[in-house]
Amino acid sequence: MAKSSKSFIDLLRAPDSPIDLSEIPTDSHPGGHSKKAAREALPELGERLAALQERLFAQSRGGTEPARESVLLVLQGMDTSGKGGTVKHVTGVMDPGGLHITSFKSPTEEELSHDFLWRIRKALPGAGYVGVFDRSHYEDVLIVRVRNLVPPEQWEPRYGLINEFEQELADQGTTVVKCFLHISRDEQKDRLLARLDDETKLWKYNTGDVDERKLWPAYREAYEAALDLTSTATAPWYVIPADRKWYRNFAITNLLIETLERIDPQWPPADYDVAKEKARVLES
Amino acid sequence: MAKSSKSFIDLLRAPDSPIDLSEIPTDSHPGGHSKKAAREALPELGERLAALQERLFAQSRGGTEPARESVLLVLQGMDTSGKGGTVKHVTGVMDPGGLHITSFKSPTEEELSHDFLWRIRKALPGAGYVGVFDRSHYEDVLIVRVRNLVPPEQWEPRYGLINEFEQELADQGTTVVKCFLHISRDEQKDRLLARLDDETKLWKYNTGDVDERKLWPAYREAYEAALDLTSTATAPWYVIPADRKWYRNFAITNLLIETLERIDPQWPPADYDVAKEKARVLES
Numbered sequence: 001m002a003k004s005s006k007s008f009i010d011l012l013r014a015p016d017s018p019i020d021l022s023e024i025p026t027d028s029h030p031g032g033h034s035k036k037a038a039r040e041a042l043p044e045l046g047e048r049l050a051a052l053q054e055r056l057f058a059q060s061r062g063g064t065e066p067a068r069e070s071v072l073l074v075l076q077g078m079d080t081s082g083k084g085g086t087v088k089h090v091t092g093v094m095d096p097g098g099l100h101i102t103s104f105k106s107p108t109e110e111e112l113s114h115d116f117l118w119r120i121r122k123a124l125p126g127a128g129y130v131g132v133f134d135r136s137h138y139e140d141v142l143i144v145r146v147r148n149l150v151p152p153e154q155w156e157p158r159y160g161l162i163n164e165f166e167q168e169l170a171d172q173g174t175t176v177v178k179c180f181l182h183i184s185r186d187e188q189k190d191r192l193l194a195r196l197d198d199e200t201k202l203w204k205y206n207t208g209d210v211d212e213r214k215l216w217p218a219y220r221e222a223y224e225a226a227l228d229l230t231s232t233a234t235a236p237w238y239v240i241p242a243d244r245k246w247y248r249n250f251a252i253t254n255l256l257i258e259t260l261e262r263i264d265p266q267w268p269p270a271d272y273d274v275a276k277e278k279a280r281v282l283e284s
Numbered sequence: 285m286a287k288s289s290k291s292f293i294d295l296l297r298a299p300d301s302p303i304d305l306s307e308i309p310t311d312s313h314p315g316g317h318s319k320k321a322a323r324e325a326l327p328e329l330g331e332r333l334a335a336l337q338e339r340l341f342a343q344s345r346g347g348t349e350p351a352r353e354s355v356l357l358v359l360q361g362m363d364t365s366g367k368g369g370t371v372k373h374v375t376g377v378m379d380p381g382g383l384h385i386t387s388f389k390s391p392t393e394e395e396l397s398h399d400f401l402w403r404i405r406k407a408l409p410g411a412g413y414v415g416v417f418d419r420s421h422y423e424d425v426l427i428v429r430v431r432n433l434v435p436p437e438q439w440e441p442r443y444g445l446i447n448e449f450e451q452e453l454a455d456q457g458t459t460v461v462k463c464f465l466h467i468s469r470d471e472q473k474d475r476l477l478a479r480l481d482d483e484t485k486l487w488k489y490n491t492g493d494v495d496e497r498k499l500w501p502a503y504r505e506a507y508e509a510a511l512d513l514t515s516t517a518t519a520p521w522y523v524i525p526a527d528r529k530w531y532r533n534f535a536i537t538n539l540l541i542e543t544l545e546r547i548d549p550q551w552p553p554a555d556y557d558v559a560k561e562k563a564r565v566l567e568s
Contacts, residue, residue: 062487087381096380097371097387097418134381192565202554203346210564270486280494281476 006031008254014180014237017228021220026184027243030251038250045253046093052260053130055267057098060128063268068173071259072124072131073252076138076226077181078219079209080191082242083134086181089249090256091132100125103134116140116158117165125174130256137162138178141226146218159229166235176235177259179252180223181242185216290315292538298464298521301512305504310468311527314535322534329537330377336544337414339551341382344412347552352457355543356408356415357536360422360510361465362503363493364475366526367418370465373533374540375416384409387418400424400442401449409458414540421446422462425510430502443513450519460519461543463536464507465526469500 011030033041059067073091075083084103091099102123111119117137125131141158144150166176183191192209195201212219231237238255242248270277295314317325343351357375359367368387375383386407395403401421409415425442428434450460467475476493479485496503515521522539526532554561 058484058487084381088379091380092376094380095372096375096378096383096385096416097368099380099385101380101383103381132380189565189568193562196558196562196565200342200551202558203342203552205554205556205561207556207561207564210561210568213565213568267484268487270489272489272491274480274486277489277491277494278477278480280491281473281480281497284473284494284497 007258008251009238009258012238012240012251012255014227014231014239017231019224019227021182021224021227021239024182024239024241026182026187026241028241029244029247030241031254033250035244035246038246042250042253045250045257049253049257049260050094052257052265053094053098055265056130056260056263057095057128059265059268060126061268062271064271066127066268067265068127069263069265070125070127070129070131070174071256071263072133072169072174072176073256074133074136074138074176074178075181076136076142076179076223077242078183078188078216079206079212080188080195081181081183082245082248083181085245086179086248086252087132087134089245090252091130093253094130098129099132100129101132101134104136104139117161120165124169127173131174137165138226138230142219142222143212145222145225146215159226162230163232163235166230166232170234175259175263177255178231178235178237179240179255180227180237181248182239183242185213187243188213291542292535293522293542296522296524296535296539298511298515298523301515303508303511305466305508305511305523308466308523308525310466310471310525312525313528313531314525315538317534319528319530322530326534326537329534329541333537333541333544334378336541336549337378337382339549340414340544340547341379341412343549343552344410345552346555348555350411350552351549352411353547353549354409354411354413354415354458355540355547356417356453356458356460357540358417358420358422358460358462359465360420360426360463360507361526362467362472362500363490363496364472364479365465365467366529366532367465369529370463370532370536371416371418373529374536375414377537378414382413383416384413385416385418388420388423401445404449408453411457415458421449422510422514426503426506427496429506429509430499443510446514447516447519450514450516454518459543459547461539462515462519462521463524463539464511464521465532466523467526469497471527472497 008031056069060069075086077083087101091101107119120137123133141155145155169176192205195205227237240248240251292315340353340355344353359370361367371385375385391403404421425439429439453460476489479489511521524532524535
């Protein structure tokens with residue numbers, strides 16, 4: 001396949017609703033890059049991503065009017081879809097001092113006593129940071145919906161609330177990049193078995209994983225609803241074919257680079273007199 | 285110089301009190317490694333560090349009795365001594381999902397209304413994490429002492445309070461690795477001027493840096509007091525000659541590796557019946 005000249009932002013954006021996830025392949029590689037080409041390109045892409053991140057951070061720290069922009073990468077997907085691997089391999093090339101990573105677990109009692117966005121707001125990246133959510137507020141319309149953890153009257157309004165929330169983030173300068181890591185049911189089976197076959201991976205396996213797996217069709221439906229109802233112009237969803245780890249990492253790296261290039265962060269000017277400061281340092 | 289067979293933990297431990305920092309070179313490289321040898325060794329050291337970090341994280345997550353161990357790297361040093369560079373280059377090789385990095389700034393009004401350890405406790409790494417403090421509770425006996433931000437009756441007892449606090453951390457399974465990044469006054473001058481000469485570094489410069497620089501002798505005295513009074517068997521200080529960035533990164537990488545090797549984290553056993561789970565996955 002020839003390499004596409006389309007951006008990954010365009011290539012991977014979730015299609016118009018109604019979305020049928022069974023029609024989107026999990027093992028394709030939109031853009032037409034080969035595994036070899038992607039692997040070879042990755043070091044240079046990593047450097048570009050790290051350089052853009054540094055400039056994003058810098059512009060929030062310097063100048064007379066520090067910039068407010070930040071990025072929030074939201075990772076969602078079934079167990080074993082590669083959320084943790086993405087954190088490690090994709091965001092791992094950036095300066096960890098400018099990352100703000102949160103892995104959301106089952107909510108605590110205190111978190112449950114608040115609005116579902118309470119714990120999410122506390123974990124938002126500050127100006128200049130790249131935030132990463134390994135699971136997110138979307139759990140509140142995914143497992144919560146599938147498992148009937150609250151009645152429909154409570155989860156149904158959440159789609160609208162999420163859209164309002166993400167609009168608010170955009171207004172404050174946070175670009176939200178929402179990635180659904182799309183794996184096949186067979187691939188999940190292989191990955192769960194691989195965990196059970198490797199003593200260095202046993203800790204990643206939970207007996208509850210099979211229980212969730214049995215609800216695959218209900219989860220697919222819940223993901224389709226989330227993509228249909230919350231893929232907005234402001235904060236679109238990207239569907240990442242994730243059966244191939246190399247493609248997942250390559251695609252999300254490119255998505256982040258393109259997102260940061262659109263923000264186009266600039267080295268901030270000095271908010272002091274450079275010549276005068278040089279003289280002060282020399283005298284000191 | 286021949287390569288030393290001593291561990292970096294032994295090589296770099298702060299000498300017995302009273303410490304005279306002017307007697308410790310800032311541009312040496314204890315251990316006798318050359319720049320070239322260190323550069324060549326670093327990729328493999330990075331892999332070892334990342335592998336140890338993963339095991340530390342894993343053992344806190346699996347098994348019937350998850351381990352409590354964590355590591356806390358404390359970075360202190362004058363402006364430009366390389367705290368941020370250490371975060372980027374040393375901890376940057378680890379999985380950011382297992383890092384918990386905090387950069388402490390001037391305390392907020394809320395923080396000031398609490399005990400000085402309040403904001404520190406909130407930033408402690410959880411079990412399995414490698415925490416990093418870019419500045420720390422030591423600011424409360426450094427700038428606070430030098431600048432008389434509180435009266436001596438308030439900062440003097442803090443040395444003892446810090447030792448008790450760090451003992452408490454050790455008792456809970458947190459190994460604290462305290463690194464003083466030791467640069468010369470001349471090196472700082474060069475680095476400040478370099479920031480003023482580079483448009484990509486202007487944002488790192490603050491006019492207040494020169495004011496602090498003028499207090500160099502008072503800071504040296506405050507650092508010596510901190511090292512004298514808080515370098516304990518439980519949580520010793522390490523003095524890192526930091527004029528040479530390659531050595532700083534090489535030394536701290538080795539310190540972290542040795543620290544983790546002493547913790548010796550283990551892949552946790554399954555807390556479930558592996559054969560039964562395999563059958564469940566296969567059937568699902």
